[in-house]
Amino acid sequence: MQKIIEGVYTIVGLVTGRVYVIVNGDGLTLIDASVEGAEKGIARDLARSGYSLKDIRRILITHAHPDHIGALAALVKASGAQVYAHALESPIVRGEKPPVRPEGYKDSEVARRLFRLIGIKDMPPASVDCEVREGDSLPEVLPDLQVIEAPGHAYGQIVFYSPSSKLLFCGDAITRFGRLGLPLAQFTPDMAEAKRSIKKLAEMPIDILCFGHGVPMTRNTSARLRAFAAKL
Ligand SMILES: [Zn+2]
Ligand SMILES: [Zn+2]
Numbered sequence: 001m002q003k004i005i006e007g008v009y010t011i012v013g014l015v016t017g018r019v020y021v022i023v024n025g026d027g028l029t030l031i032d033a034s035v036e037g038a039e040k041g042i043a044r045d046l047a048r049s050g051y052s053l054k055d056i057r058r059i060l061i062t063h064a065h066p067d068h069i070g071a072l073a074a075l076v077k078a079s080g081a082q083v084y085a086h087a088l089e090s091p092i093v094r095g096e097k098p099p100v101r102p103e104g105y106k107d108s109e110v111a112r113r114l115f116r117l118i119g120i121k122d123m124p125p126a127s128v129d130c131e132v133r134e135g136d137s138l139p140e141v142l143p144d145l146q147v148i149e150a151p152g153h154a155y156g157q158i159v160f161y162s163p164s165s166k167l168l169f170c171g172d173a174i175t176r177f178g179r180l181g182l183p184l185a186q187f188t189p190d191m192a193e194a195k196r197s198i199k200k201l202a203e204m205p206i207d208i209l210c211f212g213h214g215v216p217m218t219r220n221t222s223a224r225l226r227a228f229a230a231k232l
Pocket of ligand 2: 017065067068172212213
């Protein structure tokens with residue numbers, strides 16, 4: 001695992017779908033669950049730090065896309081972890097509904113092949129134990145960790161914020177492919193709402209921004225995010 005700050009790490013060695021690990025008294029909390037099959041890589045990287053999948057107590061899901069919940073069912077099976085997600089995403093996690101795509105978007109055969117190439121496969125159904133919403137706090141994870149709704153990329157996209165650490169886990173609300181960017185259009189059913197969410201997040205003091213895709217940003221973060229949001 002690569003350390004971000006004391007007690008907060010990211011799993012290394014995954015192809016796509018970043019996973020964060022928060023270590024506290026009773027075990028591990030994961031943020032997101034990467035792609036189907038990633039449980040092997042997660043187990044390998046946890047083992048390097050002396051942990052196993054059985055140490056996972058909770059898995060917080062930012063949104064139900066296959067690169068964020070693909071390994072969820074396998075991780076829950078191995079650990080018995082409690083799964084947290086927004087009520088709008090939980091039917092998708094449970095496999096009762098597909099993820100919402102933009103109007104007119106079709107998964108072409110080319111797109112499907114591209115996904116398989118970068119390791120994005122299916123999303124086996126998993127349970128949700130705890131539905132969370134804006135304003136909820138999760139002291140069992142970090143003393144001041146808050147749930148914030150940031151819809152647009154997914155209707156139930158949530159992000160997790162620690163004011164004392166100025167630390168934000170933003171899922172796919174904001175991406176970092178080199179520079180800060182919008183979520184990918186073909187997977188974002190409401191881009192206008194996604195932009196409003198970015199502007200809302202940019203108003204918060206942030207030192208460390210942890211993306212679902214891309215390397216965490218740790219320098220000049222708030223200023224860079226505000227500059228990006230101002231252009232939207
Ligand atoms: Zn996504
Ligand atoms: Zn993603």
